[in-house]
Amino acid sequence: MSTEKECQPSDCEGCASAGNCGQEQQMKGPEKLVTGPSTEIKHAIAIVSGKGGVGKSMVTALMAKRMKTLGKKVGIMDADITGPSIPKMYGIHKKAMANEEGMIPEVTSDGTKIMSINLLLENQEDPVIWRSPIITGVVQQFYKDVVWGDLDYLFIDMPPGTGDVPLTVFQTVPIDGIIIVTSPQDLVRSVVEKSINMAEVMNVPVLGLVENYSYLKCPDCGKEIAVFGESKIEELAKKHKIPILAKVPIDANIAELVEEERFAEVSVPYLDGVEKLI
Numbered sequence: 003m004s005t006e007k008e009c010q011p012s013d014c015e016g017c018a019s020a021g022n023c024g025q026e027q028q029m030k031g032p033e034k035l036v037t038g039p040s041t042e043i044k045h046a047i048a049i050v051s052g053k054g055g056v057g058k059s060m061v062t063a064l065m066a067k068r069m070k071t072l073g074k075k076v077g078i079m080d081a082d083i084t085g086p087s088i089p090k091m092y093g094i095h096k097k098a099m100a101n102e103e104g105m106i107p108e109v110t111s112d113g114t115k116i117m118s119i120n121l122l123l124e125n126q127e128d129p130v131i132w133r134s135p136i137i138t139g140v141v142q143q144f145y146k147d148v149v150w151g152d153l154d155y156l157f158i159d160m161p162p163g164t165g166d167v168p169l170t171v172f173q174t175v176p177i178d179g180i181i182i183v184t185s186p187q188d189l190v191r192s193v194v195e196k197s198i199n200m201a202e203v204m205n206v207p208v209l210g211l212v213e214n215y216s217y218l219k220c221p222d223c224g225k226e227i228a229v230f231g232e233s234k235i236e237e238l239a240k241k242h243k244i245p246i247l248a249k250v251p252i253d254a255n256i257a258e259l260v261e262e263e264r265f266a267e268v269s270v271p272y273l274d275g276v277e278k279l280i
């Protein structure tokens with residue numbers, strides 16, 4: 003029987019949540035997902051951005067890299083189902099296998115476990131033309147039906163924005179919190195607040211902000227050039243009382259390694275010390 007039929011307008015009289023109970027239920031949402039018996043994930047952290055193209059996948063991979071450098075066991079779950087980019091960054095083009103317990107993640111040359119829709123498609127160029135319930139179902143399967151094994155950190159590369167996938171992950175995946183990637187452009191900064199507000203409404207901790215494309219270092223004189231304008235991340239961090247985890251410059255060497263699908267070889271100091279902040 004539907005709740006609408008059960009509820010009478012008079013039931014709301016005198017209730018502090020009058021008119022909002024449906025919304026509250028939606029925000030509280032379903033039970034958290036549980037992984038299989040061979041998986042134990044100590045920390046799950048989602049990487050989000052207000053809009054596309056700010057370098058969210060890059061920051062996800064840099065976070066994973068930093069933790070690998072510290073000897074941690076790390077996985078990346080590519081929850082960007084319609085625009086997956088993690089496997090290509092590492093040059094992984096194999097199809098994922100499965101056993102009786104679930105899907106087996108691929109392992110990159112630096113030992114990072116990854117799962118992405120691109121590891122399951124017949125052709126990696128095939129578009130994913132699925133409705134939201136299918137997409138969110140796949141994301142949930144990537145958490146609970148992948149045999150991740152023991153992980154210190156699972157980083158979740160989310161699709162941009164505040165749509166169905168973030169809603170599902172925030173409600174059903176037991177994440178420690180989110181890291182928000184932004185860039186100095188004003189437009190990006192203003193949509194970032196939507197992600198911050200969504201996290202607040204859903205009681206998801208915001209662990210910190212990362213500013214990508216922060217500056218470009220002149221190869222001759224070492225001067226830092228603010229290509230996309232002066233950073234305003236301090237303002238944003240102060241306003242919302244969120245720590246700044248890192249400022250990542252435009253780095254032609256990383257861009258080249260990504261183009262060559264050799265992200266595993268990246269070694270940069272931009273996220274040094276980030277582990278103490280999250």
Ligand SMILES: Nc1ncnc2c1ncn2[C@@H]1O[C@H](COP(=O)(O)OP(=O)(O)OP(=O)(O)O)[C@@H](O)[C@H]1O
Pocket residue numbers: 051053054055056057058059060061082085087161162214215250251252253254256257260261
């Ligand atoms: N700091 C950087 N220096 C140089 N190149 C970068 C940097 N950050 C990202 N890039 C490059 O910019 C492109 C877009 O980055 P990325 O795929 O991480 O963005 P995204 O925010 O995940 O995109 P989308 O939201 O559309 O999935 C990639 O080719 C990546 O290699």
